[in-house]
Amino acid sequence: MSRYGQLADQLQQQIESGVWRPGERIPSIRQSCKTHHLSPMTVLQAYQLLESRGLVLARPQSGYYVKAAASPQRISVPQQAHYSGSVDINDLVFEVLQASKSRDLVPLGMAVADPALFPHPQLGRALGSCMRRLDPFSTVADLPPGNETLRRAIARRYADDGLLVDPQQIIITTGAMEALSLSLQVLTEPGDWVVVESPTFYGALQAIERLQLKAVEIPVIPGVGIDLALLAQALAQRPIKACWLMGNVQHPLGHIMPDGHKEALMQLLNAHRVPLVEDDVYAEIYFGRERPRPLKHWDSRGDSLLCSSFSKCLAPGFRVGWVVAAPHAERIQRLQLMSTLSTNVPSQLALADMLRQGGVDAHFRRLRHTLAQRQQQMRAALLRLFPFDVRISDPDGGYFLWLEFDERLDSRALHAQALACGFSLAPGALFSSQGQHNHCLRLNSSHPWSPELEAALGQLAELIHQQLDKPLLR
Ligand SMILES: Cc1ncc(COP(=O)(O)O)c(C=O)c1O
Numbered sequence: 001m002s003r004y005g006q007l008a009d010q011l012q013q014q015i016e017s018g019v020w021r022p023g024e025r026i027p028s029i030r031q032s033c034k035t036h037h038l039s040p041m042t043v044l045q046a047y048q049l050l051e052s053r054g055l056v057l058a059r060p061q062s063g064y065y066v067k068a069a070a071s072p073q074r075i076s077v078p079q080q081a082h083y084s085g086s087v088d089i090n091d092l093v094f095e096v097l098q099a100s101k102s103r104d105l106v107p108l109g110m111a112v113a114d115p116a117l118f119p120h121p122q123l124g125r126a127l128g129s130c131m132r133r134l135d136p137f138s139t140v141a142d143l144p145p146g147n148e149t150l151r152r153a154i155a156r157r158y159a160d161d162g163l164l165v166d167p168q169q170i171i172i173t174t175g176a177m178e179a180l181s182l183s184l185q186v187l188t189e190p191g192d193w194v195v196v197e198s199p200t201f202y203g204a205l206q207a208i209e210r211l212q213l214k215a216v217e218i219p220v221i222p223g224v225g226i227d228l229a230l231l232a233q234a235l236a237q238r239p240i241k242a243c244w245l246m247g248n249v250q251h252p253l254g255h256i257m258p259d260g261h262k263e264a265l266m267q268l269l270n271a272h273r274v275p276l277v278e279d280d281v282y283a284e285i286y287f288g289r290e291r292p293r294p295l296k297h298w299d300s301r302g303d304s305l306l307c308s309s310f311s312k313c314l315a316p317g318f319r320v321g322w323v324v325a326a327p328h329a330e331r332i333q334r335l336q337l338m339s340t341l342s343t344n345v346p347s348q349l350a351l352a353d354m355l356r357q358g359g360v361d362a363h364f365r366r367l368r369h370t371l372a373q374r375q376q377q378m379r380a381a382l383l384r385l386f387p388f389d390v391r392i393s394d395p396d397g398g399y400f401l402w403l404e405f406d407e408r409l410d411s412r413a414l415h416a417q418a419l420a421c422g423f424s425l426a427p428g429a430l431f432s433s434q435g436q437h438n439h440c441l442r443l444n445s446s447h448p449w450s451p452e453l454e455a456a457l458g459q460l461a462e463l464i465h466q467q468l469d470k471p472l473l474r
Helices: 003-016 029-036 040-052 090-099 120-133 148-160 175-187 202-210 228-237 259-271 329-338 345-357 360-385 411-421 451-468
Strands: 056-059 063-066 082-084 170-173 193-198 214-221 240-245 276-279 305-309 321-324 400-404 440-444
Touching (some): 040 056, 090 202, 148 321, 193 202, 193 228, 202 214, 214 228, 228 240, 360 400, 360 451
Parallel strands (some): 193 214, 240 276
Antiparallel strands (some): 056 063, 305 321
């Protein structure tokens, strides 16, 4: 066996026997070189092998950490698909989002990342300079499909990752939400069946509700992705018209599908001729070494729609997103003309300028580093403060942690209690059509650590303890 294979096996044994526990950093490459008398390249190969086995995760500029997937405390999800003839989630989403907007609350339930993490001065300068140089005709020229310079800049970023996208097929939208909604609308008629993950981003359920569609919710295997066996069953049993899925940084679980799973998923969808609506909004917020490839990369039929935006990684309030829409590009533009008409032109110009000037990648690197660090810190605090049975996700990116408790926990009741105590949270009931995940919570981990945050987590532990009526072992 190769020397790196031997080292990987040895470390795997140590992880499995608990020498290195979930969340802990394994020895640095330099330390391992010294201990095992190996070259840095051999140690790096061993660590990459462990990463491909799903045992460790590389955090930029920090090292390799044991993934929670190696621990018995794994998130579990229902083992069955759930069929809903109608979805009624919008009122709950509205209520929770409205309640979490107050500045006075400790923002554990916030849906967006800490706003202080974004380059507002640069965005402001880009916006000002674009407005000063504005060709008044651009407010007409940049109607759908949107500003050409911006569309070409987006196509170039995909080309860097080996995905060839014709800028003519990219339509600039008002955030990813419009891109996703129009994509679903173009593929379906009221009453059609659409597949989503369970748990899933509530925006997918809202779009299904608005378009009067029916939902098939297929469980996600944590750390891996949608359960392909259950998806194959659903595809065989119902006339599915589209699938809305997340290959990268699944919301709310946070994992990135391994490439093998992405490929198998796309083969299945292509074989059944079912188009994918790909929600890739967190593509830039990964904690590994390389930007993960979108599912579209494995789309041999070329009919999947790839949607993303700058909202999560660069310019939250600008509301600029896009869809790579071939072969539906024209119909989507027509639908857009009937709804929002077009995307805000100054925002498009400013983002095109930011991408042209460079510096965006350096911002992305800093953002990823900070989010990874803050998430580690919150995860460690939760394990310390929640001494009862809790399963906590171990994300590969993003800024959410997903917590699963005993089935008796009522997250909606907990949400109301949390607001009364001065902090917000996202109840698990938001992430499925019939409250299947009501015993779970989503917490925002993007804010800097503070005594207020620690106190709110302590209070949350108390509230959960009271609900579950268990002795607190602190
Ligand atoms: C998974 C997912 N998709 C789409 C969106 C919507 O993105 P945007 O703000 O660009 O409309 C969000 C925002 O919360 C999200 O979490």
